Amino acid sequence: MPRIVLENVTKCFDRFVAVDNLSMTIEDRDFITLLGPSGCGKTTTLRMIAGLETPTKGRITIGDSVVFDSDEGIDISPAKRNIGFLFQNYALWPHMTVYDNIAFGLENLRWSKGDIDKRVHDMMAMLKIEQFEKRFPSELSGGQQQRVAIARTLAPSPKVLFMDEPLSNLDAKLRLEMRSELKRLHVDTDSTFVYVTHDQMEAMALATKICLMNKGVLQQYAPPLEVYDRPVNLFVADFVGNPTMNFIKASGRLLSPDRVSLRMLGHDLTFNCNAPLASDVSDIVVGIRPEFIRLEEGSLSGTVYTTLPSGMETTVKLKVGDEMVTSVVFGSVDFSHSRAMSFSITGSGILLFDGGSGDLISMGSLSGS
């Protein structure tokens, strides 16, 4: 069963480094999302694993076979890597019918006519596109084209499936629908998925593991909830989560190895670390998820800056001194602007980042608010 290993993979376009020394292992039957802002190298990474792009340096292994090794000069063509690839714009062949599009890959595997016919019809039934068999891609809607593209990719039963932002061209409603179908497909097809997206919600919802990249460098490679709860640095913390995490500047003083006195939001608070702390804490950024800020209780106070209800939940922004603090409240509430508001910081998922490097240094709870 295939396991994909990337070792020190680097890709340069002229002098621009698109992917910098990337190493990661994708286990069999994982659903990996490559996540990051545009231009971070995620599509390049995907195309390198698929063989559509040649890395400048490094080594890639799929299953037992080395498909790329710059030192040994190995570069296996995408045709021989036993993979499927779903393109962002679907890349359906405009001069072929839906049937021909799906059958083409099977023809190349020299299947018999009967087998091809059966497989194509199975695929069309599975993706509910039987009625479009004789149509050309230009006669289909975006969502239908998407299904044809998926059918075409899945028809030869690839063990590894690569997808390059396959949902980004769909409207919001269809995107949510296809999202759940893709996740279901992953279970049903029993194969490994590698999925590129810049949408952190999509990555959270789909992946078994997220690979978050920035400027060609791997930031964190972990299951979605770990990325959400324990982001390794400020970039990851900021990129994942909506509304974004509160980052509050603070100066700290070590009271004991697991207790820090913090001066923040005009108050002196105590931070209780989950594990003993070794580093310097004089320059600190405190990361607090909006859901950890409880309104109308506690000793901290600010004024309401704005209230953004969205039905199920409400985002409330508070002005505390010069800082802005975001809170999420379940249900619909509406606070009048500029009214005074007390709040507290709760839970054990408060994060401390080093103010200089931005790396996570500790996790714990705040008391005294």
Add this chain to the structure above:
Amino acid sequence: MAGSRKKAVRIANNVRSYASKPANVITVLFFAILVATVCFPLLSLARDAFVVHSGEIRDVGKPMGAFTLYHWKTLLFDNLYDYSVLTFWRPLLNSFTMAIVACTVAVGFGGAVAWFITRSDIPGKKFLSTIFVFPYIMPSWSIAMFWENFFKNSHIVACYNQVGMLESLTGICVPEWVLYGFFPCAMCLGIHYAPFAYLLIGGILRNMDANLEEAATVLKASRFKILRRITLPIVMPALVSTVLLVFSSSISSYTVPAFLNKNGSFPTVSTTMRSLFNTAAMQGQGFVIAIVLLIFSVVILTMNNKVTGKRKSFTTISGKSGQVSLVKLGRARMPLAVAIMVISIFFAIVPLVSFALESLLEVPGDYSTLSLYYWTTTDTLEDRVFGSSQGILRNPTIWMALGRSLVVSFAVALISGSFGILIGYAAARKRGSRLARWMSNMAFFPYLIPAMSFGAVYLSVSYLPAFSFLRGSVFLLIVVGGIKFLPFASRSGANAMMQVSGEIEEAAYVIGVPWWKRMVRILFPIQKASFISGYLLPFISCMRELSLFVLLAAPGSIITVVLQDFEVNGLTQISNGINFLIIMIVLAVQFITNKLTGASIDKGIGG
């Protein structure tokens, strides 16, 4: 009473509000101009094929201007001494086969190079793509002239037994059919249009979503299968339209057969048409051929519109096709690169060298006679040639003609470039209006008409008593050129205008910026490169044009006519020298404009 007054006011108001929009005024104005310059001459041409001209009164036996079918009957069906076979059917067949072979060469060669440059890892792409278009920038007879320079030899009488490059370098004398007639004509046309095919097909390949091919690669299709099943079907419309355009340009080509038919073995429709026009008693038949050629190209271009119209959706442009995975040529990489490079250099650079060199040889082919004689002499060189009193640099005829050519080209560029922008503006702003559609179709119509037929159209106008002042005048050349090259300019103008959203202009409109200021200060700067290309292309095309003007220009009036005069009378040193001058001017103008403004010839490519 009150009712009719109200109606009059309403009409007046309607007219006023219609006229207050510049796009409306331009549409109406150019509709009228184009009716006068395109439709009217065409009608005049049609009429000329059916009436008796002054030289034909005796043969037809009817008074001048009377209706007759004589020209058609004689040209198409007169069996006396095989007249119609020799003057119409054989030349037509010649032109037809020549066009088919030229087409095959152009599309095969140009298409292959386009594929290598866009889809493979062949080295030297930048250099190759720069020089490969040279033959297309050069005047259309340049390759023919080079062919003659290269292959002429002491065994062939028709080239005055002059020694060419091949003979003087290797001693090899090619047989006459290699130098004159069907084979060289077809080859030279093919090579001249190969860059055209390259630009068109390359453009499609570049715009074609590379993901389409990658999707097939991932599904284990072989290289060859991808080419056959995916790439070819998708570029097929572009391929067909290239084939048709090259075919229609080749079949009516005049210059190449005129240069490579010195032994008279290979008459084509256009060379025949020329000689018919030059014979007073046969002008009507010349007009018949012009109409036949016209019908040919209209049929071809209708086919072309059918093909491209129906399958336009094939050329999808995607956001990610920048990341093309190139075909690795492997061991064939270097040999292929060298082969293509050598061929391209041979037809792009070597001709230039040969023109310069030929003009410097007192005795053709004898490289020991290098001298500036033909550039600087004060001797009279050849009595038969109009104005051949002195060498190129001292010859007043040549310099006058060159100056006149520059003036004509400049005026033509000004007219067609500016008209093109205005027509493009009106067409873009009034999209969907019927009048605007007719206007832009008419502006494109001159493209369909072979250059020489277009010349014939205006020739027929100049024979009308009311327009006799046009005959042989520079003004006529400017009008003809301005209209003939309008399609390029109006197409690039329309494309450029379509790309600028209406809101950009409206933003200025609502704050009260007048129309001309919106054009000059907002629209022109935004699409500067495209608009200047709209001026550049007509200038270059006009500077090197011969077929269009050959029927209209007086002897010695413009440089290309002077060049042909020297060439056909065997003064090849002078004609080579002039050709070298023309190419240098064209290349310099193109290069300087490109560096200064970013405009380039392939932005507004055409026949």
